[in-house]
Amino acid sequence: MSENTIFAPVSVLPRVGEKKVEALNGLGIKKVIDLLYYFPYRYEDLSKQNIENLVDGDKAVLQGQVVTSPVLSRFGGKRNSLRFKLDVENLIINVVFFNQPYLRDKILIGQEIAIYGKWEQSNLSLVGSKIIDQAKTGQLEPIYSTTASIKQWSLRKLIKDTFTNYQKDLVNIVPEEIRLPLHLMSEAEMLKKIHFPVNYEEAQVARKSAVFEEFFLYLSRLRWLNKDEDQEGVEVNYDLNKLKKFIETLPFELTDSQKKAVNEICYDIKSPLAMNRLLQGDVGSGKTIVAALGIYAAATAKMQSALMVPTEVLAAQHYDNLKSLFKDTSLEIALLTSATPKAQRKNILERLKTGVIDLVIGTHALIQPDVEFKNLSLVIIDEQHRFGVNQRRALRVKGLMPNILSMTATPIPRTLAITIYGSIKISTIKEMPRGRLPIxxxxxxxxxxxxxxxxxxxxxxxxxxxxxxxxxxxxxxxxxxxxxxxxxxxxxxxxxxxxxxxxxxxxxxxxxxxxxxxxxxxxxxxxxxxxxxxxxxxxxxxxxxxxxxxxxxxxxxxxxxxxxxxxxxxxxxxxxxxxxxxxxxxxxxxxxxxxNDGFVLAENDLKLRGAGEVFGSRQSGEINFKVGDPLEDQKALQLARSAVDQVFKSDPLLENEANGNLHQFLIETKDYDETID
Missing domain, CATH: 3.40.50.300 (P-loop containing nucleotide triphosphate hydrolases)
Structure with a gap:
């Protein structure tokens, strides 16, 4: 599989020039394999319908005989309509095509023709969208997401030709020991029946295999990228008495959830294993103070912390708030963003490298190559869903497996979070700070x-x-x-x-x-x-x-x-x-x-919009499944999680021959890291 051409760039395909490569790239299609796995989002049923069964607004294919010559009328500049009458089952109906004047020469009196369009019951009209090759009636036609740069028919033909030419190169990525007991389709069969199904039933069966495989590959990639999760990390032997005394100086009392989260974080950072924990809580629930106590604990052990946030405005705010919080302590705090003046930046970098700075707060500026730490032990990522896998890892490698605390104010159901984020531990702040009135x-x-x-x-x-x-x-x-x-x-x-x-x-x-x-x-x-x-x-x-x-x-x-x-x-x-x-x-x-409950609203948001939209889009480096829905397809997601656990438990480095295709796939698609999490 190392020389498998499905991992070649789309530019190798016949009749795919520079402009088409650019158009395909705009759809996220960079390699041949991307094209094969670019699935339709719906199908048009090209089966001939009985006109008596249609109701107003139905999409339908009607076949009949042309009884009048097409008349072309122009209106409003370049807009036009082409109208003629069609005899369908001894009923004369009106047909209109908008802005397709070139069809006039293809429509002749007496011709038998099949047309796909929208039925208007009130005036017995079919607003046509296209003429159907009668050999194709009875089929399902895939409909793909496209842009102005590439037409539907062009993309459909390219996918069909590519599948025909490359199906011999397709291998089963999901290992046989997983695929066969679950009755999953082979790779070639699945792709054929998703792109070119005979009927909806066949498409749905193929979709089940595709959903499982998508979840399996996502979770495998997550496990592969984080395969060093259980390695020894930085053990933070913090001073518990100093931490308790600092908490006593706070002008408010921590909520029970905050206390629990602090205990969980402190337990993890003292462990020899690197922490990987998600702190989720509603807006205004006090996540930052919990993170701050983790930072203070690390400082008592003379170790450094880094707080990465998505915007400079938020970085400046955190800097001001934490400066105020730690004003009576010896903690050295710095703010590092792209707006930091050169001389000041140079000074900060020097003090980070020598360990003078205990906490640095910043944006993506923290992951630049010249940012070095003396003993980074705790990495905190605020609004973690705004960062991609590579960005988070780039900060983690600044230290010797530092502890990671991610924070989010977009809560999701615990069972779903565990499945999506893999082995990450979760702390949840449920209450609002005391004295807050509901909005x-x-x-x-x-x-x-x-x-x-x-x-x-x-x-x-x-x-x-x-x-x-x-x-x-x-x-x-x-x-x-x-x-x-x-x-x-x-x-x-x-x-x-x-x-x-x-x-x-x-x-x-x-x-x-x-x-x-x-x-x-x-x-x-x-x-x-x-x-x-x-x-x-x-x-x-x-x-x-x-x-x-x-x-x-x-x-x-x-x-x-x-x-x-x-x-x-x-x-x-x-x-x-x-x-x-x-x-x-x-x-x-x-x-x-x-x-006012963010957890209740998050549950409803999942139901109303679907998990793909809630988790985000590829552009921001977030989860965006093509066919699977983590909410609707939870059973498949859990099966995939169990299967991934089974594979990696027996073969953590994917060295066995049975996992060779999966291993190769993860290596060949490593440049997609930023788009999977």
């Missing part, structure tokens, strides 16, 4: 609802602050949504007595940081923003969150945004503004009004 959430349909102005006036009168969030930065001709610049202008005019600020992702890091600093210092009272404030921003005087076009956001994102208020003992409010037209969006807003 009251209201939903209004119109942006002109007087409730919005009353809420803003009330909070300003009480010397509080207001967040206003919108999906867009500037006006868009394509999408009719409220935008940040428009709302900013409106709020400046409506509330001239206070400072109104505008924040969005297109601003430079320095400008963003200054705006947030001014807001935290109450120099500005209203902050108009895009979702750049979704994660981490913590302003205790902010008590009102207004979210325009709330129906355009996902449930988890709405909850993250709402979590920017309610950060103190003050009563806080969230006003959702949106008039959704579909049931799922309505359900999301209803759930937001009913519940």
């Amino acid at each position: 009251k959430t209201l939903w209004v349909k119109s942006p002109d609802d007087p409730l919005i102005d009353r809420a803003v006036q009330y909070e300003l009168k009480n010397d509080h602050q207001v967040y206003v969030v919108t999906p867009l930065v500037a006006e868009s001709e394509k999408i009719d949504l409220r935008n940040a610049e428009e709302i900013y202008d409106q709020y400046v005019k409506k509330y001239p007595e206070v400072e109104v600020a505008l924040l969005h992702g297109k601003m430079k890091a320095e400008a963003k940081e200054q705006i947030l600093t001014d807001f935290a210092a109450q120099k500005s009272r209203i902050l108009i923003s895009t979702t750049v404030i979704e994660v981490g921003v913590d302003v205790k005087a902010a008590t009102l969150m207004i979210i325009y076009d709330a129906n355009r956001f996902g449930l988890s994102q709405l909850h993250q945004l709402r979590g920017r208020v309610g950060r103190s003992s003050l009563q806080s409010y969230c006003v959702l503004v949106g008039n959704p037209t579909n049931d799922i969006a309505k359900k999301r807003l209803e759930l937001m009004v009913k519940s």
